[in-house]
Amino acid sequence: MRVSKFKTCRQILENVWQTKKLTQKQQKILSKARKKTNKAGEFSQKLQAIKKLSIFYGNLPVKKVAKKTYTYLDKQKSLLLLMEKRLDILLVRMNFCSTIFTARQLISHKKICVNNQIILRPSFQVSSGDLISIQQNCKSTIKQNIRYNRIFKNKPSHLEVNYQTLMAVLLYEPQQIQFPYHIDLDVLN
Template sequence: MTKRTSAKYKIDRRMGENIWGRAKSPVNRREYGPGQHGQRRKGKMSDFGLQLRAKQKLKGYYGDITEKQFRRIYAEAERRRGDTGELLIGLLERRLDAVVYRAKFVPTIFAARQFVNHGHVMVNGRRVNIPSYRVKEGDVIEVRDRAKQMALVLEAVQSPERDVPEYLEVDHSKMRATFLRTPGLADVPYPVMMEPNLVVEFYAKN
């Protein structure tokens, strides 16, 4: 099990937003934060607070990846030519667990990480069990035969909660997806507003 699977909705509560757009999110019922002080009136957040929150929200969305991993991805985006915030989103969306989630092979990003870890996914015909594996344009991602009839997979494919984005070509009859291109922020179907520009500001100052 991944460390956050049982507590994933705590992230929603902490952010006060339904960051995955799921019907089961407790934020749909209670918009205040978790714990005994969760209902206290919120004061105006400082610039640092807004930047930190933007970072936590983006990290949380991709399965609450570790700070070390996230900082490494950010550092790579910063080294490349172009808009660092856009490049950061592109690198996050190229993670294999993110692609498996986007293709609707599993219901949650946490399930995607576990699904890849357990060896249920192939990339270009080879089994890959590293969730952070970086997919390239043109790569074919496929669910292995033994996993195609898993209840988890069938539930995800039939779920109306999410649509497959345009930068993926998916054939659910074969459980196969092709990664067509690296997306920018505007291409990614986030249920809530993500602000990678604030993440860039956070790391620039800290």
């Protein structure tokens, strides 16, 4: 694992890149750091939870994660809805892109349409019932990526995806998301 990625792991005291394994030396460093900070304060726990969310959502700036306007009484549900309805996040959940960065690149290159209109903002909020499609000149590349990566793991139930036509519909607002590592969302309240 590169040093910069391990530095982030040391700040959070957990391996946030689940696809990469830590070396034995890195594991020892993390375990020593965990022992030193077993009694972390409330501010430290909140900061770690926000940083983990930021990493999970493609290094979204911490300010954007921390200062979202909450529309529901439950902050956790509101944050989940705001983040999971973003266009770049939905492209990854539909397995059209393997990372959030490739999804953002597709959007910036005018390859993604929502309701037959080209969208240029990765932070575009998709509503229930919106049709997400891919431009015709980009479909072959994405189909090859889907075949090559074989990333048909856990597709969320709130999406209806047709991999033949590369179109998808957001059926309803997401209710729950599985994080690959532990994030204590109760601290954010």
